Amino acid sequence: MTVSAVRTQGLSKLYGSTTAVEDLTIDVPAGEVFGFLGPNGAGKSTTIRLLLGLAAPTRGRCWLFDVDSRDVATAHQRVAYVPADVALWPRLTGKEILHLLAAIGPGTDTAYRSELVDRFEVEVSKRAGAYSTGNRQKIALVAAFATRAPLLILDEPTSGLDPLMEREFRRAVAQARDRGQSVFLSSHQLAEVEAVCDRVGILRGGRLVETATVADLRRLHRSEVTVTYTGTMPDLDLVPGVESIELLGEGRLRFALTGPPSPALQALARVDVAALNVREPSLEEIFLDYYGEVAR
Numbered sequence: 692m693t694v695s696a697v698r699t700q701g702l703s704k705l706y707g708s709t710t711a712v713e714d715l716t717i718d719v720p721a722g723e724v725f726g727f728l729g730p731n732g733a734g735k736s737t738t739i740r741l742l743l744g745l746a747a748p749t750r751g752r753c754w755l756f757d758v759d760s761r762d763v764a765t766a767h768q769r770v771a772y773v774p775a776d777v778a779l780w781p782r783l784t785g786k787e788i789l790h791l792l793a794a795i796g797p798g799t800d801t802a803y804r805s806e807l808v809d810r811f812e813v814e815v816s817k818r819a820g821a822y823s824t825g826n827r828q829k830i831a832l833v834a835a836f837a838t839r840a841p842l843l844i845l846d847e848p849t850s851g852l853d854p855l856m857e858r859e860f861r862r863a864v865a866q867a868r869d870r871g872q873s874v875f876l877s878s879h880q881l882a883e884v885e886a887v888c889d890r891v892g893i894l895r896g897g898r899l900v901e902t903a904t905v906a907d908l909r910r911l912h913r914s915e916v917t918v919t920y921t922g923t924m925p926d927l928d929l930v931p932g933v934e935s936i937e938l939l940g941e942g943r944l945r946f947a948l949t950g951p952p953s954p955a956l957q958a959l960a961r962v963d964v965a966a967l968n969v970r971e972p973s974l975e976e977i978f979l980d981y982y983g984e985v986a987r
């Protein structure tokens with residue numbers, strides 16, 4: 692049986708009359724890179740605080756490698772955590788902080804840490820009090836990626852990073868996966884999640900609305916099909932799965948397709964199709980579909 696790196700069962704957290712997390716049940720097998728998505732206030736940080744034992748659930752339970760999160764001393768031996776707002780000791784230099792974090796964490800690969808310091812261009816001789824937000828984030832990421840912790844919990848870790856550093860971040864996540872580490876990544880950056888995650892969970896108003904691989908999410912959502920034809924226009928009006936037909940000009944049309952493509956392909960086969968282009972939706976479009984529904 693596969694071990695779960697993160698598991699929650701009916702996890703709920705209420706703050707007075709505000710429900711931050713409601714009846715959340717997730718299972719992240721060891722070795723997986725799991726993206727945790729949701730707009731502001733969806734409950735991502737609260738979930739992470741519950742996982743780390745920094746807040747107590749109102750209902751339900753959660754475990755890290757089968758250790759109840761309330762057993763903080765045991766659970767934290769397996770975890771490296773990067774919070775959304777990294778706070779560092781202002782009078783210590785970056786180098787001193789990396790040594791301190793390595794001394795209190797679950798063991799550090801110092802050779803890999805030196806490589807990461809170079810790759811993330813961290814100014815380790817400066818005092819942390821003079822660091823920018825992005826520099827603080829980079830120190831916390833280097834410390835986390837260099838640990839041998841089997842689970843990395845990263846709460847919106849790239850919000851202050853520039854595109855070059857974002858690229859290094861993606862490489863570091865891939866290397867963590869290659870070493871067999873599990874990653875629980877809360878993020879707003881959909882392209883990042885699309886690039887690095889095996890599976891994503893989408894949170895809305897504290898509830899999980901979907902858990903799937905990015906490929907499966909794409910299959911569940913609308914693709915955009917563009918057809919170039921000669922002669923008669925294909926008749927797609929009553930074809931199941933076809934919506935939003937748009938004429939783009941002489942001999943070209945576009946439509947949205949959901950579900951199995953066979954009915955649309957059969958309708959197209961009746962005319963002379965010169966070119967067919969199918970574009971799958973990006974994670975961003977899928978995400979907007981979920982939240983657009985709420986707005987409506």
Ligand SMILES: Nc1ncnc2c1ncn2[C@@H]1O[C@H](COP(=O)(O)OP(=O)(O)OP(=O)(O)O)[C@@H](O)[C@H]1O
Pocket residue numbers: 706709710711712729730731732733734735736737738
């Ligand atoms: N300590 C608290 N006291 C009262 N309400 C809280 C507290 N912490 C969180 N909340 C509320 O719980 C809900 C979920 O907040 P949370 O910070 O978990 O969301 P999030 O998905 O991490 O958002 P963001 O992307 O903005 O960080 C919000 O409505 C928030 O106002």
